[in-house]
Amino acid sequence: MDTSGTLEEAFGRLHSTGPERDGWLSNHAPMVAEALAARGQAGAVHRWLDLYRDKLKDFPEPVAAVTDANWPAALGDSRRAADWIGYFSRALAERPWQDVLAVWWPRLLPGIAAGATHPVIRVGHAVRALGGEENEPRLTELAHGLGYWAARHQPVSGIVELTAGPTAAGALDDVPPIVGGVVGFRARLGAVRQLPVWAGEVRDPDVARERLAELVRAATHRYATHGHGEPTMLVHAATAPNAVLRALDALPRELWAPSLHAAWTASAAVTAMYxxxxAIAYVPPSRVTAEEVMERALEHGDEHVIKLTDTALDVGDERALAAALRAVEISEPLVRGQA
Known part of the structure; x- marks a missing residue:
C-alpha cells in the first residue's frame, strides 16, 4: 500500500478534469495513477501524468442535479456526467461508501459495457484504493467512477444465448466474432448478436468468485495469443472482469453471482468485437520477474499496457506475465519513439 500521499496528490490534479475527451475517449489517468501506486511505483506517478496531460480535458458543465427521485431519467445520458458525479459525491459524504456501492452496483451492472468498459474499470481501481486507505480524495475518485458509469450506462440486450464449454478459456474460444466491417465500440457492441453462456448456472457466491478469477486468468492468458486482433481494445476482455473481481469483497455476497455473469458478458462481448x-503462438523473448514486467510497462507508458500489466500481476503466473510483455511489444507507446 502506498502511504506517500502521492495518489491523493494525483487525484487532486485529476478531479478537475472530465472522464472523457473527444466525444467518448476515456480519461485513463486516475486508473493508471492508482495502478502505479499499488505496484510500488508511486515515484513515477507525476512523471507519467505530465506525459499524459495533453489528453486531459476540463471537467464538464452540469446540466441539472440528479436526485433520488429523478435518477432513472438521467441514467445513460452522457451529457449528465457532472450531474452524476455530483450526485455520488453527495451520497458518499452522507453514507459509508460500501453502502452506496451496494445500492448502485446492481443498478449499474447491466450497463457494464458502457464506455468501452472503462467506467467499471475505474470503479474497480477506486475500490482497491479505498481498501488500502479511506480518505476524501479516494472517495471523490469513487464518485467520479460511479458517475461516469451512470452517465455512460449502456445495457447489452437482444443476445442469442449459445452453449459454452465448461472452462473460461474454452468459452472464450467459442465466442463467435461479429460479422461485417463495423467501426467504433458502440456500433460494434450493437452488432454483437450471440454469445456463449458460461457459468450461467452458478449461484453460490464462493463458486462465483472462483469462476470470476478463472475468467480473469483465461482472458489475460489469451491476450498473448490473440491480442494482435486489436492490441488496445482486447485489453478490456481481461481488465473489465478483473475490476469486478476487485470489487467483490466490498459488495454483499448475494451480488457476487450476478457480478460474475455481467463480467462474462463484458469479456465475451469485447472478444466478439475484436x-x-x-491465434498466434507466442513465446516471450526471455523469462522476467513481475518487477521487470512492471518496469517495462512503465517505460513503454501506454495506459492500456500499464493496466493490463497490473491485471497480469494479479494473476501472477508466467503466462500472464507473457501477456503483459506481448502488450508492450504490439502497442503504441505513450510517447512515440519512447519504446
Missing part, C-alpha cells in the same frame, strides 16, 4: 481470425 478477436483476430487466428
Amino acid at each position: 478477436a483476430p481470425r487466428e
